[in-house]
Amino acid sequence: MxxxxxxxxxxxxxxxxxxxxxxxxxxxxxxxxxxxxxxxKILPNNNYQKFVNKNFINSNLIPTGFGEECSEDKEKSNDKKWSFDCCGEKMAYSIIIETNNKLTQTLVSGRRFDCKHLPLINKYKLADKHKIQKKIPVQRPGSNNFTIVTASNAEYFDTLKKLLYLLKNKFGCSQKIIGYDLGGISENKTMMDELELVCLLEWRKFDWNIIKEDIHAPKAYAWKVFVIAEIYSQYDTFMYMDTSIVIDDAASFNPIYEAIDNEKISETIFPGVAIHSIQFGTNYRTYTYLPLAAHMVRWDSAMYEANFIIFHKSEYTRNLLKWSLLCAASKQCIEPDNSFINCSSNYNNVGDCHRYDQSVFGIINVNGEYQRSILSTDKNFLPHNHGEHPKRKAKFSVQRYKKLDKNLDFRKGVDCCRP
Structure with a gap:
């Protein structure tokens, strides 16, 4: 040789x-x-970092504090892409899955969200330093710390009027309502003259500048998560409704408030249900950030609708909104490439379409209730898919694109607090 x-x-x-x-x-x-x-390996090699980041997605092999450093600015965040934390804040969503016939538990983690979103979750008091340690009393309709929230642009103004009229009719004149202008209403004098008639209506113009331009599309519904996060930081209990919601009986929601107060259900409630599963109506790319427990357990029987949601401030809700907001701020999470809202009729498909905010809320809530069930010894807890969940008693309907009946007097119905 x-x-x-x-x-x-x-x-x-x-x-x-x-x-x-x-x-x-x-x-x-x-x-x-x-x-x-x-x-x-020890040098700041970007290619190596990308390799590590790519291959450890959805893995529990990396310790939570690995490579932790304060890296809010872009230059520092590029140095520790594989860390799960940003300045001590957990920024990678994770769930615990029971395996081997419930003999073992596995931690499954998603991709870490960008550290630049850390100020966002701090702004709305959703960061881990704002963990809720004490039980907060549930507020009921009519109380000062309860509100109903909606949002609309000029295109849906007629359905907004119908919602406002019916809310005053069902919940009473003293019920405060907060409305967000998504575009074209505040600049229209005729529309604003009508809104000024509504008693106890606080009208806010949504600031699109807080959302990146690549997710400005109204049908991406990132705006809805931002609206809900802001209201969460200001109220203890509230309802969010799209303008298509029609409340048939306000008293039918009392069992929900009672169950929250008695800690029998989660503090985030989705009264509506779709006819398909989360897996059917979610772009698989979203799972890169938000892995779904239903891939390994049979908890994904039906997707919850996000057009009507009841929120009560709690640690469960804070955690749900934290990850929902981080996802809403990240295009490849809430609106990944090749996302289509229209679904086929073959409900056996996986990733057939994408439901944006509905997909995000559904994943996090299913995971949260699954973990709450397997980690808690409370046998009285009722997840959404339980037949005795009080949401099944709620009486409401969805009427899209339907205007207020011409025989009803809008002014008389909403101008109820003035003599």
Whole structure:
């Protein structure tokens, strides 16, 4: 075997005398390669970081605090892409799954959200430092710390009027309502004149500047999560309704408030239900950030509708909204590539369409209730899919694109607090 190192120049003359045997040469080469690999690994090599980040998505092999450092600015965040934390804040969503016939538990983690979103969850008091340690009394309709929230643009103004009229009719004149203008209403004098008639209506213009332009599309519904996060930071108990919601009986929601107060159900309630599963109506790319427990357990019987949601401030709700907001701020989470809202009729498909905010809320709530069930010893807890969940008693309907009946007087119905 010819070895170049065995031929060298000595005192100006070439000799073929061997200076080392083959086995020592191989040992030298092996040591050199190992040192080179170690040297490259400890340097800030972007390609290596991408490799690590890619291959440890949805894995529990990396300790939670691995590589932790304060890295809110872009330059620092690029140094620790594989960390689950940002400045001590957990930024990678994770769930615990029971496996091996409930003999073992596995931690499944999603991709870490960008550290630049840390100020966002701090703004709305959703960061972990705002964990809720004490039980907060449930507020009922009519109380000062309860409100009903909706949002609309000029295109849906007629359905907004119908909602406002019916809310005053069902919940009473003293019920406060907060409405968000998604575009075109505040600049329209005729529309604003009608809204000014509504007693105890607080009208807010939604600030689209807080959302990245690539998720400005109204049908991406990122705006809805931002609206809900803001209201959460201001009220203890509230309802969010799309303008298509029609309340048939306000008293039918009392069992929900009572069950929340008695800690029998989660503090985030989705009264409506779709005819398909979460897996059917969710772009699979969303699972990169938000893994779904239903992939391994049979908890995904039906997707919850997000056009009507009841929220009560609690640690469960804070956690749900934290991850929902981080997802809403990340295009590839709430509106991944190749997302389509229209679904086929074959409900056995997976990822047939995408329901945006509905997909996000559904994943996090199913996971949360699954974990609450397996980790809690409380046998009285009722998840959404339980036949005795009080949401099944709620009386309401969904009427899309339907205007207020012409025989009803809008002014008389909403201008009820003035003599």
């Amino acid at each position: 010819y070895l170049p190192l065995n031929k060298f120049v000595l005192n100006g003359r070439t000799t073929t005398k061997k200076i080392c045997s083959s086995k020592y040469l191989f040992l030298f080469i092996f040591t050199f390669i190992f040192c080179l690999y170690f040297f490259i």
